[in-house]
Amino acid sequence: MKTILKNVALNGNKTNILISNGLFEDCNLPDSALESIEAHNLQSTETQNMQSTDAQNLQSPDAQALASPGAQTLASPGAQYGEYRIVDLEGTAILPSFYNTHNHAAMTLLRGYGDDTNLETWLHKYIWPYEAKLTAADIRKGSQWAVEEMLATGTTFFNDMYFEIEQTMDLVERAGMRMCVGITIMDLHTPQQHREKVELIKSWKDRAEGRITAAVAPHAIYTVSKEHLQEAAQLSREYGLKLHIHVAETKAEVADSLKNFGTTPVRYLESLGVLGENVIAAHCVHVDEEEWDILARRGVTVAHCPCSNMKLGSGRFPYELAIKSGARITLATDGASSNNNLDMREEMKFAALLAKVAGNPELLPAECVLKWATRNGAEAFGINGGTIENGAVADAILLNLSHRSFLAGHNLISDWVYAADSSAIAATLCNGQLIYPAAAVSAARR
Ligand SMILES: [Zn+2]
16 A cells, blocks of 8 residues: 655745655656546545544544644545545644664653662662563563654654663564664673573564664673673674764763773773764763764764753753764753653653753754754664655654644744644654554554
């Protein structure tokens, strides 16, 4: 089945978009092509009308969220014309969905627990003791909450680092999202647990038709020994996986690194041969100019988490140095316990404002921070996504243009980054499939 998004606004122009096999096949389909498809396949109109009425009668909260004209049409399985499903999205605009490059999804369970402390107190006094008691069923519940929140806020991919990963992967597969699952390495694991992780890395095969990939995830330099860091780097390269790690998050981490290893975190990782193009380094708050050059030269991707860094009092991301270095910068929420949500649109606004607060309002304009949150994140994981163009994966959000934030209508990107909130999202698509809101999804599958 091919899907055509009819009358949707793209870059300020109304157009028709053809999606085929999970990819945007034609983002500028002429009306004449659409008319000829409709003219050749008139027989199904009756069914379509019946199903639309049915969808409007849905009583769930999700159905109520389908207030915009575009989203209302999405609640029907679409008008079916032969192999084409045509959905009229008049009144909506299409933008790339989010790629959240550093998350601990099931930490939604710890939201609001251990607030208003620094990272060290938060981890030792609250998080690690709590996590030690979590069961697989708990992780499933927390992951479910996280998946629902991400879909409602327009995220279709996240890079995760946690445990009981089967639970999270199963929910992601069912939801139709994408993820990179971290196979976590920590010194506190028993030798048996460590062996099992290594086995999983060696036998890893992507899942959910390639939507679920994996990373070797040594937690940080202060929780993973030199030997395990080097082993993780070697395994990740040998088996073609990402390496996901927390780096230079706090001043205390840098001070401990100087004391224990005689050098700073980035230089330490460089000396161990860990840094490379497959590395996703979360935070990088306390990184000097020379270290930024190392990260850029090695092709490391940085996952910037402004809300988490501010909430834990970790510090301001050095935007000036980071941007100047040319390193790939992406955006992320971190877990919901240090944020305290998984809303990437909020993350864009906080990043842009935190960049400017030092006195330069020209730093990190809306278009740039949107690219960090979308295209850059996709690229870091080898996904041709985060953009609405022919050949890219069809991961997108549809914004309801009658939402209060867009009424002045001067600049959609500016409105999305600075003014709106996720209530403006009429629908979320991943891999060409409608995956939010739930009522529309079930209607489309009927
Ligand atoms: Zn983290």
